[in-house]
Amino acid sequence: MATLADLKISEVKLSEEQTGKWGMVIDQDICTGCQACVAACAMENNLSFVGEVDSGYGRSMHWIRIERFWEGAYPEVKMTPNQPMMCQQCGSAPCEPVCPAYATMHSQAEQLNLQVYNRCVGTRYCANNCPYQVRSFNWRDYERPEPLSNQLNPDVTVRRRGVMEKCTFCIQRIHKAQDKAKSEGREVVDGEFTTACAQACPANAITFGRVDDPESLVSQLAHRGHGVKHLEELGALPSVTYFKGG
Amino acid sequence: MSEQFSRRDFLKLAGVGAATTAILTGCGPASRYVKREPYMQMPEYNYNGQSTYYATTCRECAAGCGLVVRTSQGRAIKTEGNANHPLNLGKTCARGQATLQGLYNPDRVTNPMKRASRGADSTQAMDWEAAIQAVADALKNNKPEEIAFLMGMAPDHLFDLVTDLAKATGMNAPVRFGALGMFDARATLSKAAENLFGQASLPFFDVGGAQVVFSFGANFLETWLSPVSYTRGFAGLREAQTKQRGKFVQFESRMSMTGGKADEWLPLRPGTEALVALAIGRLAAEILGGSMPRVFASVDPKDAATKSGIKLETLEHLAEMFASSNGALAIPGGAALGQSNGLAVAEAVLALNALSGNFGKPGGVYLSALAPNQTEYNRPASAREMQALVQNMFDGKIKVLFVHGVNPLFELPASLEFGGASKYVSQIISFASFPDETAREADFIFPDHHGLESWGYQRVATGSAQPVLSGAQPVVSPYYNTRATADVLIAAAQLAGGSFAAALPFKDEVEFLQSKIASLMSEADGSISGPDIATFMAYFQQHGGYWKLTDGRGAPSAEDMLNRTIAAEEAEFAGEGEFFFVPFVSPTLAEAGANKPWLQELADPTTTVMWNTWVEMNSETAHELGIENDDMVKIVSEAGELEAPVYVYPAIRPDTIAMPFGQGHTAFGRYAEGRGVNPADLLGSHFNEAGDLAFAGMKVKVTKTGEKKLLSRLESVMGVYGIGLGEEK
Amino acid sequence: MIKRIFDWLKQPLGLIAVGIAVLALFSLAAYGIYTTQQPPEQPIQFPHQTHVAFGIQCLYCHPGAAKGPAAGIPSQAKCWGCHNQIAKTQTSLLLAPLKDAVTSGTPIEWVPVAQVPDFVQFNHRAHIAAGKNCEDCHGDMSKVTIAQNPQVFNMGWCLNCHVETAGQDHEKLVKLSDCGTCHY
Numbered sequence A: 001m002a003t004l005a006d007l008k009i010s011e012v013k014l015s016e017e018q019t020g021k022w023g024m025v026i027d028q029d030i031c032t033g034c035q036a037c038v039a040a041c042a043m044e045n046n047l048s049f050v051g052e053v054d055s056g057y058g059r060s061m062h063w064i065r066i067e068r069f070w071e072g073a074y075p076e077v078k079m080t081p082n083q084p085m086m087c088q089q090c091g092s093a094p095c096e097p098v099c100p101a102y103a104t105m106h107s108q109a110e111q112l113n114l115q116v117y118n119r120c121v122g123t124r125y126c127a128n129n130c131p132y133q134v135r136s137f138n139w140r141d142y143e144r145p146e147p148l149s150n151q152l153n154p155d156v157t158v159r160r161r162g163v164m165e166k167c168t169f170c171i172q173r174i175h176k177a178q179d180k181a182k183s184e185g186r187e188v189v190d191g192e193f194t195t196a197c198a199q200a201c202p203a204n205a206i207t208f209g210r211v212d213d214p215e216s217l218v219s220q221l222a223h224r225g226h227g228v229k230h231l232e233e234l235g236a237l238p239s240v241t242y243f244k245g246g
Numbered sequence B: 001m002s003e004q005f006s007r008r009d010f011l012k013l014a015g016v017g018a019a020t021t022a023i024l025t026g027c028g029p030a031s032r033y034v035k036r037e038p039y040m041q042m043p044e045y046n047y048n049g050q051s052t053y054y055a056t057t058c059r060e061c062a063a064g065c066g067l068v069v070r071t072s073q074g075r076a077i078k079t080e081g082n083a084n085h086p087l088n089l090g091k092t093c094a095r096g097q098a099t100l101q102g103l104y105n106p107d108r109v110t111n112p113m114k115r116a117s118r119g120a121d122s123t124q125a126m127d128w129e130a131a132i133q134a135v136a137d138a139l140k141n142n143k144p145e146e147i148a149f150l151m152g153m154a155p156d157h158l159f160d161l162v163t164d165l166a167k168a169t170g171m172n173a174p175v176r177f178g179a180l181g182m183f184d185a186r187a188t189l190s191k192a193a194e195n196l197f198g199q200a201s202l203p204f205f206d207v208g209g210a211q212v213v214f215s216f217g218a219n220f221l222e223t224w225l226s227p228v229s230y231t232r233g234f235a236g237l238r239e240a241q242t243k244q245r246g247k248f249v250q251f252e253s254r255m256s257m258t259g260g261k262a263d264e265w266l267p268l269r270p271g272t273e274a275l276v277a278l279a280i281g282r283l284a285a286e287i288l289g290g291s292m293p294r295v296f297a298s299v300d301p302k303d304a305a306t307k308s309g310i311k312l313e314t315l316e317h318l319a320e321m322f323a324s325s326n327g328a329l330a331i332p333g334g335a336a337l338g339q340s341n342g343l344a345v346a347e348a349v350l351a352l353n354a355l356s357g358n359f360g361k362p363g364g365v366y367l368s369a370l371a372p373n374q375t376e377y378n379r380p381a382s383a384r385e386m387q388a389l390v391q392n393m394f395d396g397k398i399k400v401l402f403v404h405g406v407n408p409l410f411e412l413p414a415s416l417e418f419g420g421a422s423k424y425v426s427q428i429i430s431f432a433s434f435p436d437e438t439a440r441e442a443d444f445i446f447p448d449h450h451g452l453e454s455w456g457y458q459r460v461a462t463g464s465a466q467p468v469l470s471g472a473q474p475v476v477s478p479y480y481n482t483r484a485t486a487d488v489l490i491a492a493a494q495l496a497g498g499s500f501a502a503a504l505p506f507k508d509e510v511e512f513l514q515s516k517i518a519s520l521m522s523e524a525d526g527s528i529s530g531p532d533i534a535t536f537m538a539y540f541q542q543h544g545g546y547w548k549l550t551d552g553r554g555a556p557s558a559e560d561m562l563n564r565t566i567a568a569e570e571a572e573f574a575g576e577g578e579f580f581f582v583p584f585v586s587p588t589l590a591e592a593g594a595n596k597p598w599l600q601e602l603a604d605p606t607t608t609v610m611w612n613t614w615v616e617m618n619s620e621t622a623h624e625l626g627i628e629n630d631d632m633v634k635i636v637s638e639a640g641e642l643e644a645p646v647y648v649y650p651a652i653r654p655d656t657i658a659m660p661f662g663q664g665h666t667a668f669g670r671y672a673e674g675r676g677v678n679p680a681d682l683l684g685s686h687f688n689e690a691g692d693l694a695f696a697g698m699k700v701k702v703t704k705t706g707e708k709k710l711l712s713r714l715e716s717v718m719g720v721y722g723i724g725l726g727e728e729k
Numbered sequence C: 001m002i003k004r005i006f007d008w009l010k011q012p013l014g015l016i017a018v019g020i021a022v023l024a025l026f027s028l029a030a031y032g033i034y035t036t037q038q039p040p041e042q043p044i045q046f047p048h049q050t051h052v053a054f055g056i057q058c059l060y061c062h063p064g065a066a067k068g069p070a071a072g073i074p075s076q077a078k079c080w081g082c083h084n085q086i087a088k089t090q091t092s093l094l095l096a097p098l099k100d101a102v103t104s105g106t107p108i109e110w111v112p113v114a115q116v117p118d119f120v121q122f123n124h125r126a127h128i129a130a131g132k133n134c135e136d137c138h139g140d141m142s143k144v145t146i147a148q149n150p151q152v153f154n155m156g157w158c159l160n161c162h163v164e165t166a167g168q169d170h171e172k173l174v175k176l177s178d179c180g181t182c183h184y
Helices: A004-011 A036-044 A051-056 A125-129 A171-183 A196-200 A217-222 B007-026 B099-103 B128-140 B157-169 B179-184 B186-197 B227-238 B273-288 B301-308 B312-324 B342-356 B383-394 B418-422 B485-496 B498-503 B509-520 B533-543 B597-601 B619-624 C002-010 C012-036 C048-053 C076-083 C096-104 C124-129 C134-138 C155-166 C170-176
Strands: A022-027 A064-067 A083-086 A206-210 A240-243 B051-057 B066-072 B075-081 B113-115 B123-125 B147-151 B203-205 B212-216 B247-251 B264-266 B328-332 B365-367 B400-404 B427-430 B456-459 B468-472 B545-547 B579-585 B615-618 B631-636 B641-649 B656-661 B698-708
Touching (some): A022 A217, A036 A064, A036 B075, A036 B597, A051 B597, A196 A206, A196 B075, A206 A217, B051 B456, B051 B533, B075 B099, B128 B427, B128 B485, B128 B498, B157 B485, B157 B498, B157 B509, B186 B203, B186 B342, B212 B273, B212 B312, B212 B342, B227 B247, B264 B312, B273 B301, B273 B328, B273 B342, B301 B312, B312 B328, B383 B418, B456 B509, B468 B533, B485 B498, B485 B509, B533 B545, B615 B619, B615 B631, B641 B698, C002 C012, C155 C170
Parallel strands (some): A022 A240, B051 B468, B400 B427, B579 B656, B615 B641
Antiparallel strands (some): A064 A083, B051 B066, B066 B075, B203 B365, B456 B468, B579 B698, B631 B641, B631 B698
8 A cells, every 4th residue: 555655755756847737828918907816816715905004014915916017218118018926836836845844835636836824834935935926924813804704715714824825726616626527427627617817807818727738728828839937947837828918 | 120020930920821821711612613503494406515606787886797696605705707798708807806895894884874963973773664764754745856866877777766756756867976987978978979970879999809999098998988898808909819919009198007008108298189189080081092081171280299299200100000900999088088178089089980980890989789678878977967966955956865876975076065065955865885975974874785685787888799788686685784775765655655656666676677677578689588577587687687689789870970070179277287187097996996905905007006095296207396206295276185195107297197086085984984085176177068077177286295105015015124104214 | 029929939838839729720721621622512412313213314414415515504494394293392302492493583503513624625525425434434323412523533534544545546645645635
């Protein structure tokens, strides 16, 4: 019988060999920066709001944010294409090896970067080592006055003070779809479910799906040619492909 | 520490105390076990832990997008777009997503109540019998012409109900108003359509099918008319798979979120939009050849270039782009129309479309499809019509004012003096779900359900090719002791008797709804049909509404449009000062989002500011005036003054400042109250020809106060390394 | 003042007093821990064994277990469906709370016994589908009145079974030992 110890040894692979499983393609040319994805993510994943002062300190709990930069000077000033930035679910994630508590684990089954809240002791090493700066830390038990807690999603853990958190690619939706497919004796179909951000996006700028399935929409898009991965040179093997647009 | 009691002793004692506390309180059974209440009667289709989904309509703005709300154990958990709804095809905006924070907002009005005196905090809870009696008395004891209804912008079933009531009894017809309609300049669009096409309508611009889009101030990706639908259109414009990637040019004095997506952003001088549109038309007509259309003949491109600050070469290049494309579309909207010459701007821009010949064609201009149970376009009130209402209030012609779905004390510019006029109204009854500014000045608050707890329907005014009547149903049972305003009015009308009772012979709101949609039951081309009203109503709720399967958009007649003359004068600006003042609706908060904490915490798409109001000022100008980020400035207009911190913005004209509308509440719950300022306080009461407020037609003075207010923003982290929010440097 | 108290505590009588105090504290702590291990007070002393003895299947009252994450507590209408027809219901003292709840339309506040912490996302369906029987985790209900946990639901116990179930199937082992399978 296999044991957990066997598993660890057999699973050690060179990161370059890993294909990844779930991925995203984001078309920056049609992203309007409207924040629908940010709001959708907050509603789906029980994100706390932190208030004006804490958000000023950069402590807001956005699992996804939309970056925009300026190019040129007035009157030839341009806003660069909006860049939705969330956890890139790296194949070789810089956040993982630095966690002393094994709270930032790589999911072998789903090929995602996990944040295991009950293991997290709040060292914040992972956030400091994340090149994309997409992790947020619960600096306090943020207040959620009643009856606001009625809208909490029962499928997602409510985090408390001292715990790191980040985008999960809506792993609760992945599990739900897998569970449903399994109960019906079939495989999960491409497009059967999607993440909260992709579902809300009015411009359809976000596509989510299996990148290891060449037939899936997200694979088709990712191989269209002009996609880029952010900070690819770091070798973190991010799972999100961006179209710069223009 | 004192001599007798050493630090060491203290630590020992403290340690024992802490351990005892932990043992006695921390691990008790109470912390391990919870209580769980079973269903009394579980629906057959359900079981514990299973989510149920209900289709309804989003009420966060008047667009009328379809929602599907996930509920679990009787609680609403998440809103998603209704994938079958023709308007939004399964998508939502940020405000639609955050609608649950309104439903479960900690500051809702929980009971019907009477206010001790207007503006007072102390209220007295009432029961609904007394509340209905109060409404009935108000209806019965006043002459019908002394009763007025002020409602939100949405053309919904409640508006129909009040309209029916008014028609039957001689009451004033209900007035629909909203700040979004004012900033959209809907009256101007409608008037321009009437002047040019001979039919008042809300034009629909098919952005998705176009090759080149010129937008004159229209913030169609933010809050304008139907943002989700227009965003889908924009994605279609850019989609490069099936056709060439469409070009987008924006003319505006301050870069909006929409302008940020433009290939070319042209900061023209405010007030010169009509000139620029006609000049481009003239230059394009020259390129196209043939005789010069009369509408463009009188404009001098060189003059237009000088006045607008856009180079002549640029105008020529834009004209070339417009003329050479076989799908050019021009959109007038937003601040460009909210000026003294707004109607001329709208007409000039529509004339560009006439030149392009795109009326009623894909990628062109249509007349919006009328909803299935609608015969003519019924636009919300313009600011001038609101002024007329305010005047009637001042004159004592209105004794009872019912307010539902709108917050005029916040949304109307203070200079229109709604607050002053309300003192001459003997009774104000508010149906607000939230304790907003107007509810605070009301004698009674009879809270309506939240939109997710209500029945109803809403006509989709624009944005969909198909005629749509969007359906609403309660997705959860009411959380508080609230009651549907339609039910209150029906019950009160019965009590009042006479023509009131005759006008609303219904048992309840649902019966009224059924009477209104019954005619659609067996119509051809409908998305649903039913053998009887109960079945049809069930389908109506299940699918989230009723829509035609055919294209209901009208093609405007372009005849004579090019032979008109349009006065291409520059706009006039009220007040004195060195800066043009551009107020714009916050893309994330809009007019009523400030009480939802997560909308407050969304970063503004252009500045990334959260939780507050800012003033956008050009970097060069700020440098000259010695103003840095977060410096407070005092802005003085002819109508008022206020103070707000500066956000140094690289994409705004040096002679212009801009402010977002959405904050500055003095009531409206803990997340909105006392936060930021309301730029509507600066607006004077000047109107354009169509009656819309010339909200972008002001000049203001700006002075540095020497104070600082650090803005919380996503793009930079202050605080961590020294400077804290709210502290001095 | 404080110094005088400390001096007094240092003499024999004082030491005995301190000893008693410490002892009392420990007993209190022990009692506290003991209480956490006790099944909680239920609104009705629900006899599981009687129901099982009548041949009622677990899934009759807890159908959610086969379909989704939560097994669920049966609705009061379901209880009443049978109990309404049982004469004893009207007179039994034990059943009085049920009668009251149904007639007055108020929910009974049950205290769930088998619980996992908030940060564990447990799904009954997958376990039933994998061939687990209810009693494998919840014990033999034909022997107990109020449900009791035959074992502490902790992660080691979960994982032991997961690894055992996976056996030689490597793919299954990866899935069943993945943190993200239960924690998100």
